[in-house]
């Protein structure tokens with residue numbers, strides 16, 4: 001049977017509502033489209049349509065996140081998430097740019113071109129998982145995405161407010177067969193992994209988290225409810241409830257660049273602090289030393305510490321897998337030297353943009369990657385997880401070796417490995 005044709009009437013009707021201003025061109029960048037929210041409605045509508053085409057082509061759910069991350073509150077942005085929770089493949093970034101910039105009159109022609117070129121079977125169903133951050137413009141722009149989805153007959157699951165890493169995680173769970181995956185799935189998994197990691201012996205500690213007046217605040221609060229105040233005391237700062245503006249004088253980017261506390265935070269020596277950015281996919285840690293000097297743990301230091309910890313546990317457990325770290329050319333050379341020379345762990349270099357680091361990281365059995373700005377995670381190959389899990393259950397191993405394998409498994413469970 002021939003694939004059905006594009007239904008032009010609903011497309012044209014909705015395209016009129018979301019029409020593109022003349023002479024406006026945008027490109028799909030490192031993290032999707034970004035710009036002044038007031039000028040981007042048509043982009044969101046068109047990306048809703050593009051997500052449907054990609055979903056039909058891959059026969060999998062595609063994610064659409066509405067956020068401009070660390071950028072000012074009047075900006076917004078949109079990015080597509082591929083089935084395993086990864087960033088949109090680069091060849092489709094070009095297609096996305098073509099669709100975003102097609103004139104209103106050429107819109108249907110451009111859609112048909114994509115369908116023909118990518119050989120898309122329009123009779124396939126399409127599922128789009130949609131979420132947004134807390135920007136004032138995000139609700140109406142995510143409605144524009146929804147219109148784009150319905151213009152091409154796709155099904156939209158709208159999760160409302162989520163952090164970017166949460167949506168990446170839910171997309172990967174959904175395509176792994178957990179069709180009812182939602183925010184709660186995320187909290188249950190990570191709170192339980194975290195409690196296993198820190199509960200023996202119970203830690204009595206607190207940490208203040210600057211949420212940049214963004215979506216990280218309500219979401220961290222929910223995670224905290226699942227973890228429980230008996231395990232860790234989390235104090236949320238810049239929660240978006242007061243008069244503070246999103247990402248203004250606060251958040252990971254501000255703290256990293258200014259090397260100072262976010263607005264309204266009076267730091268005390270030795271207390272622990274962290275800052276997210278507006279969609280909570282970057283994090284930096286900091287504290288004051290005894291002389292009240294500001295001590296920052298940026299992405300380079302976070303990556304080095306994680307690599308050190310994993311290396312120690314690999315040595316103790318005698319699990320023989322290939323560990324590596326990935327940085328960009330902006331990385332602090334001392335961290336590179338420390339990991340290469342002192343830890344004896346290989347460091348690879350990738351282009352800026354987490355997707356580039358991620359692709360390099362997955363070449364290792366365990367890959368630790370961070371940009372200096374606090375964007376990153378750890379990847380683990382499935383065979384490697386299995387080796388560690390077997391060692392963690394192996395009663396024939398000396399206790400010290402088995403314990404290290406258990407610790408390593410527990411540590412890796414706390415990590416959202418699908419942040420791209």
Ligand SMILES: CC(=O)N[C@H]1[C@@H](OP(=O)(O)O)O[C@H](CO)[C@@H](O)[C@@H]1O
Pocket residue numbers: 030031068069070071277281282352353354355371373375420
């Ligand atoms: C998902 C993604 O690609 N994020 C990019 C992007 O960060 P955002 O926090 O998403 O704005 O721009 C950064 C450079 O400004 C780059 O370092 C980072 O990798």
